[in-house]
Amino acid sequence: MLSDQERILSSKNKSLKEAFREVLNSYELIFFLVKRDFVILYKQTVLGPIWYLLQPIITSFVFLIIFNKFAKLSTYEIPGILFYMIGNIAWVFFSTSFNSVSLTLINNADLYRKVYFCRLAPPIATTIVHLIKFFFQFLLFIALYLILIINGYKTKIDFSILYLPLFLIHLTILVFSIGLLVSSVTIKYRDLVFALSFGVQMLMFATPVVYSFQSIPEKFKFFAFINPLMPIFENIRNCLFGAPFIDFNYYLTSLLITLIVLVFSVKTFLNYEKSFIDTI
Amino acid sequence: MKLAIEIKDICKEYRLGTVNHKSFQKDFQLYLNKIFKAIGLNYNNNKFQHINEKILALKNLSLNIEKGKKIGLIGKNGSGKSTLLKIISGITAPTIGEVYLTGRVSSLLEVGVGFHGELTGRENIYLSGSIMGIKKNHIDNFVTEIIEFSEIHKYIDTPVKRYSSGMIVKLGFAVSTIFESEILIVDEVLAVGDKNFRKKAMDKMLKICEKGNQTVLFVSHNMDMIKEFCEQCVVLEKGELVYFGDTNNALNVYNSL
Numbered sequence: 001m002l003s004d005q006e007r008i009l010s011s012k013n014k015s016l017k018e019a020f021r022e023v024l025n026s027y028e029l030i031f032f033l034v035k036r037d038f039v040i041l042y043k044q045t046v047l048g049p050i051w052y053l054l055q056p057i058i059t060s061f062v063f064l065i066i067f068n069k070f071a072k073l074s075t076y077e078i079p080g081i082l083f084y085m086i087g088n089i090a091w092v093f094f095s096t097s098f099n100s101v102s103l104t105l106i107n108n109a110d111l112y113r114k115v116y117f118c119r120l121a122p123p124i125a126t127t128i129v130h131l132i133k134f135f136f137q138f139l140l141f142i143a144l145y146l147i148l149i150i151n152g153y154k155t156k157i158d159f160s161i162l163y164l165p166l167f168l169i170h171l172t173i174l175v176f177s178i179g180l181l182v183s184s185v186t187i188k189y190r191d192l193v194f195a196l197s198f199g200v201q202m203l204m205f206a207t208p209v210v211y212s213f214q215s216i217p218e219k220f221k222f223f224a225f226i227n228p229l230m231p232i233f234e235n236i237r238n239c240l241f242g243a244p245f246i247d248f249n250y251y252l253t254s255l256l257i258t259l260i261v262l263v264f265s266v267k268t269f270l271n272y273e274k275s276f277i278d279t280i
Numbered sequence: 281m282k283l284a285i286e287i288k289d290i291c292k293e294y295r296l297g298t299v300n301h302k303s304f305q306k307d308f309q310l311y312l313n314k315i316f317k318a319i320g321l322n323y324n325n326n327k328f329q330h331i332n333e334k335i336l337a338l339k340n341l342s343l344n345i346e347k348g349k350k351i352g353l354i355g356k357n358g359s360g361k362s363t364l365l366k367i368i369s370g371i372t373a374p375t376i377g378e379v380y381l382t383g384r385v386s387s388l389l390e391v392g393v394g395f396h397g398e399l400t401g402r403e404n405i406y407l408s409g410s411i412m413g414i415k416k417n418h419i420d421n422f423v424t425e426i427i428e429f430s431e432i433h434k435y436i437d438t439p440v441k442r443y444s445s446g447m448i449v450k451l452g453f454a455v456s457t458i459f460e461s462e463i464l465i466v467d468e469v470l471a472v473g474d475k476n477f478r479k480k481a482m483d484k485m486l487k488i489c490e491k492g493n494q495t496v497l498f499v500s501h502n503m504d505m506i507k508e509f510c511e512q513c514v515v516l517e518k519g520e521l522v523y524f525g526d527t528n529n530a531l532n533v534y535n536s537l
Contacts, residue, residue: 009370010378029410036396036407043398043439114393116370116385117411188299188307274373278294 013270016263019120026118033125034132052133053140056092060085067210076212077156078241079148082141086237087209089137094175094229095200097130101179102196105187109280119273120266123183127176131168145240156242163245167236174228174258181265187276203227208234213246228254283382284463284495285345285368290377292338292363292519337363338374339519347382347462350496352510352527354503354534359516361499365465368497383462386412392452397441401432401451404440408455422458429480430454450477457484464488467499485509503531 014022023030042048063084067073075083104123105112112119149155186192204210206227213224213234224230224246231251238245245251297303338360345351355361366372367379369387394411395404405426409419427436430450432443440448457464466485486509488494498509506513506527513530515523515537523533 007370007381008378009367009373009381011373011375028416029413032407032410035403036399039403040396040398111394111411113371115387115412117413189304275375277372279299 011274013267013274016266016270019266019270022118023120023124026121029117029121030125030128033122034128037125037129038132049133049136052136056085056089056137056140059088059092063088063210073211073215076214076243078237078243079153082145082148082241083212083237084210085141085144086240087233089134089141090171090233090236091204091207091209092137093130093134094171095204096133097127097175098179098182098200099197100126100130101176102182102186102193104179105183105276105280106190109277112280113277120269123176123180127172127179131172134168157240158242160239160242160245163239164236167232167239170255170258171229171232171236173262174232177258177262177265180269181261184265184268184272184276187272188279203229206230208237212237224250225253228257230254282347283344283380284347284349285343285382286380287341287343287345287368288378288380290338290341290367290374290379291336292360292367292372293334293375294337296333296335337519338367341377341519341521343514343521343524345495345497347495348493349512350498350510352506352513352530353497353499353516354501354506354513354530355516355522356537358518360519361516362467363519364516365467365497365499368463369465381463384413385463385465386456386459386461387465388453388456388467391449391456393456395440395448395452398439400439401427401436401443404451405455408452409459412456412459414459418459426451426454426458429458429484431477446477453477453481457481457488460494462493463495463497465497465499503534507531 045051060081064080067084068075068080101123104126108122111122145155182192182196206223207229208216213221213230216223224234231246231254234246235251237243341360341364353361353364365387367374368381369385392404392408394408396407399407402423405423406416406419410416427433430447430453432447432451435443435447440451443451485496488496496509498506500506510527512525513523513527513534514521515530515533517537522537523530
């Protein structure tokens with residue numbers, strides 16, 4: 001482990017390239033942090049990850065009854081339970097990982113205070129933990145999908161499902177970026193954590209989780225330009241059922257916003273990471 | 281002689297007071313002033329100047345430490361010892377100035393870095409090791425040695441929360457000393473653990489010191505230990521370097537402060 005690598009510690013910010021290289025070198029640390037979070041979660045439970053499967057089923061049924069049966073929102077030929085479930089698990093992924101990423105610096109302050117390691121590793125690890133939880137729930141969604149097909153549901157699923165990983169990566173990068181930005185800003189003033197956890201609850205209604213983009217009145221559709229989540233959520237759902245994608249301009253805008261936020265938030269983080277431990 | 285640590289004119293600034301709506305008003309004001317300046321208006325509002333005054337914990341400190349030297353760091357409480365160690369270990373950056381380092385820094389500022397109560401001893405070895413920047417295959421080679429050194433064979437697959445505090449310290453000490461690093465920072469950890477273990481830890485320290493290729497920074501209020509371990513000493517007082525050189529002279533300087 002002996003090395004002659006020279007390092008300079010100063011008040012200068014790391015460049016994006018240096019930060020990226022550091023993250024790549026810390027893949028093992030990220031792995032162990034992910035493992036830690038999982039082990040902690042399921043220690044002394046009997047059912048373990050199964051708890052994660054109960055929650056989306058119940059929520060989806062509630063959504064089905066309220067929004068589909070009572071409020072009569074159309075799900076456009078998609079079976080209601082599947083429609084709400086994919087919206088729900090993707091939303092839970094977004095909101096929970098946003099909350100945890102924005103708190104990683106505060107929650108890991110004790111660790112940051114003791115030793116130097118790649119400062120970006122804990123927020124990345126937290127995002128991965130939530131992504132893995134999402135995949136557990138997604139498996140449940142697939143199981144339900146297959147059950148419905150066996151029982152006679154004729155799905156129009158086609159090759160557009162191959163785009164799914166792209167949309168999931170897009171969503172992951174977006175949630176990581178805004179979470180990281182909030183975590184950097186809340187080092188000093190924690191007010192934002194309270195404001196945003198409420199804001200995220202409200203944001204759900206501005207995102208096609210419980211309704212389809214087609215249900216939005218024409219004059220409000222421009223919202224898809226403002227809310228980058230809208231095209232992602234609509235496309236995640238549509239690619240699973242062979243429904244046509246949202247207008248490409250909406251998606252492109254969302255992609256651009258995501259990239260800008262990513263660069264901006266990492267830059268902000270690199271500005272704060274050197275000595276945030278003095279303030280937190 | 282090659283330098284292990286080269287400190288060039290560093291200052292470290294800390295803010296006094298708490299973070300509250302007043303400090304926010306001040307930050308906001310500073311931000312506004314910046315914007316006004318940028319668009320060419322000279323508007324300076326100093327209404328909040330008195331809030332969160334700043335203090336220099338280190339003042340224009342320069343220091344060259346040669347490779348392989350065992351350096352004692354002495355000074356009264358609040359002289360800036362810990363701040364200096366924090367900067368060298370990369371935890372916080374200097375406000376002004378630069379530090380050049382060659383090699384990995386491991387620190388015994390606190391033992392058991394990253395330990396989590398719910399994880400077993402073995403899991404903690406891997407987590408803590410990787411936080412300190414050790415590669416997994418390298419940790420694999422040393423696991424048995426760590427277990428042996430910390431004397432916890434029977435408990436290694438039990439969650440650390442069931443350990444006694446002494447056992448945690450032993451394991452933490454083993455994890456942070458067994459992986460070699462070019463620069464080792466020791467901060468009074470030897471005061472913990474039982475008598476036998478303290479002796480073992482001391483021997484380990486001596487062994488590190490004898491090997492000669494590792495640079496050690498040793499912080500203690502125990503002058504006998506400083507005398508035993510260190511060839512040279514740095515004396516700090518109120519953030520400034522008072523003396524750097526031979527241990528005996530340094531102790532005289534320290535005692536006369």
